[in-house]
Amino acid sequence: MIKDFTCVVVGGGFAGIHALKAIHKGCQKGLNGRKLRLFLIDQGSAHVRKVLLFRPAVSGESITVPWEQVMPEGTRFIQGRVTNIDKESKLLNLEDGRGQEHRMEYDVLVMAVGSVVRQAAPEQGGISLTGMEAAERIRERWQSNLRLAAAETDAQEKQRLMSIAVAGAGITGIETSAELIYAMRAEAGKLRLDPEHIRVHLFNAQDRLFLEGSAKVGKRLERYLTELGIVLHQGRRALKEEQGQLHFLEGAPIPVGLTVWTLGLAPNPALLNLGLPVTADGQIVVDESYRVKDAPGIYGIGDCAHVVDPASGAADRMTCKEAIPQAARLGGIVQADVTGTPAAKHRSVNEGYTVGLGPGHGLVWSRAWGMDLMITGKLAYKVKSFMWNYSSMVR
Numbered sequence: 001m002i003k004d005f006t007c008v009v010v011g012g013g014f015a016g017i018h019a020l021k022a023i024h025k026g027c028q029k030g031l032n033g034r035k036l037r038l039f040l041i042d043q044g045s046a047h048v049r050k051v052l053l054f055r056p057a058v059s060g061e062s063i064t065v066p067w068e069q070v071m072p073e074g075t076r077f078i079q080g081r082v083t084n085i086d087k088e089s090k091l092l093n094l095e096d097g098r099g100q101e102h103r104m105e106y107d108v109l110v111m112a113v114g115s116v117v118r119q120a121a122p123e124q125g126g127i128s129l130t131g132m133e134a135a136e137r138i139r140e141r142w143q144s145n146l147r148l149a150a151a152e153t154d155a156q157e158k159q160r161l162m163s164i165a166v167a168g169a170g171i172t173g174i175e176t177s178a179e180l181i182y183a184m185r186a187e188a189g190k191l192r193l194d195p196e197h198i199r200v201h202l203f204n205a206q207d208r209l210f211l212e213g214s215a216k217v218g219k220r221l222e223r224y225l226t227e228l229g230i231v232l233h234q235g236r237r238a239l240k241e242e243q244g245q246l247h248f249l250e251g252a253p254i255p256v257g258l259t260v261w262t263l264g265l266a267p268n269p270a271l272l273n274l275g276l277p278v279t280a281d282g283q284i285v286v287d288e289s290y291r292v293k294d295a296p297g298i299y300g301i302g303d304c305a306h307v308v309d310p311a312s313g314a315a316d317r318m319t320c321k322e323a324i325p326q327a328a329r330l331g332g333i334v335q336a337d338v339t340g341t342p343a344a345k346h347r348s349v350n351e352g353y354t355v356g357l358g359p360g361h362g363l364v365w366s367r368a369w370g371m372d373l374m375i376t377g378k379l380a381y382k383v384k385s386f387m388w389n390y391s392s393m394v395r
């Protein structure tokens with residue numbers, strides 16, 4: 001009897017769920033007569049729409065999707081954390097929610113364990129937007145600050161409680177501050193506070209916004225955020241929030257009710273203990289078809305992998321717009337490797353970004369033929385919303 005073909009995807013973020021779909025589809029073409037058994041392992045109880053992390057920080061909206069909704073038919077889900085991989089025997093170790101260890105065999109193992117959000121050190125105060133629990137704490141804090149402001153008679157203290165800082169002005173910092181100013185103004189109105197007194201400070205350690213793209217787009221974003229009422233501090237690195245004051249290397253501190261740190265992404269530190277080859281930055285080393293070096297049957301994609309375009313030598317960044325095309329290509333690669341046919345090679349996606357700028361507003365940028373193409377306003381928000389939904393397979 002021919003043994004079933006066991007494919008395990010570890011991590012049900014954007015890369016993982018799109019890889020499941022692509023492998024399921026790719027393997028319909030045949031696996032040398034073997035039947036596919038597809039598994040998803042994730043430590044979480046649902047898929048998290050990570051790109052919308054700022055939403056629970058401004059409203060009570062849920063950003064999770066049940067696993068059944070994102071897994072192809074017949075896929076089995078196992079909740080647990082992969083803790084070790086035996087490359088030679090093709091076995092992995094898995095720790096379930098009760099701390100119990102299990103072993104599992106695989107023929108193909110797709111590592112898609114992603115990244116973690118960088119955290120400010122505890123002594124820096126404030127709250128880092130690292131996950132849903134942190135997002136909820138952020139919302140509770142600014143809402144309770146506004147309630148305190150409504151009862152406050154001292155004008156300076158009232159203004160401090162109506163002020164918030166976002167430290168880190170990458171796309172997440174931009175999206176978070178734009179969403180916050182709308183939500184805080186709406187809440188201030190309900191509490192009979194003057195919405196015009198809401199202050200959202202956005203701190204950028206760099207001298208301009210949007211280093212991922214052109215200076216022209218950075219300027220456009222600056223103008224938009226300023227018109228929205230966000231106080232933009234460029235070339236200014238926040239150091240720590242202490243006793244209601246946000247401190248800097250130079251200049252006087254600024255009174256704030258809360259500092260939200262949005263410091264970007266780092267590869268999942270769990271990768272360092274799995275026995276796979278990693279780069280100095282902690283990403284898995286893979287070849288041009290996402291195969292992990294010296295680890296037969298193991299592939300790495302998404303934020304956890306160091307993926308390089310063989311033609312240009314450029315490395316993909318940690319974005320879902322890059323992770324999803326990698327996942328889509330992987331289905332055919334797995335099928336080709338099993339059947340011994342030539343496999344596709346990685347190619348970078350076109351340069352481009354979509355940025356949400358508060359409810360109903362956005363900016364879409366792409367570069368083609370050396371030119372900056374930009375769409376702003378409602379249409380851009382529609383494109384952004386489509387991307388958010390497509391990434392998490394929400395219809």
Ligand SMILES: Cc1cc2nc3c(=O)[nH]c(=O)nc-3n(C[C@H](O)[C@H](O)[C@H](O)COP(=O)(O)OP(=O)(O)OC[C@H]3O[C@@H](n4cnc5c(N)ncnc54)[C@H](O)[C@@H]3O)c2cc1C
Nearest residue numbers: 011013014015043081082113114115302303318319320321
């Ligand atoms: C707030 C925010 C906004 C963003 N906005 C954008 C955007 O606008 N556009 C864009 O392109 N990108 C954006 N990104 C980046 C994007 O979210 C990542 O590039 C994307 O999530 C990468 O997908 P992934 O599947 O590789 O990893 P992740 O989404 O990090 O998923 C990893 C999965 O692996 C699981 N996992 C981790 N360790 C283990 C383990 N040991 N065992 C089992 N399971 C494990 C986790 O639970 C998780 O489900 C944003 C990120 C954040 C945080």
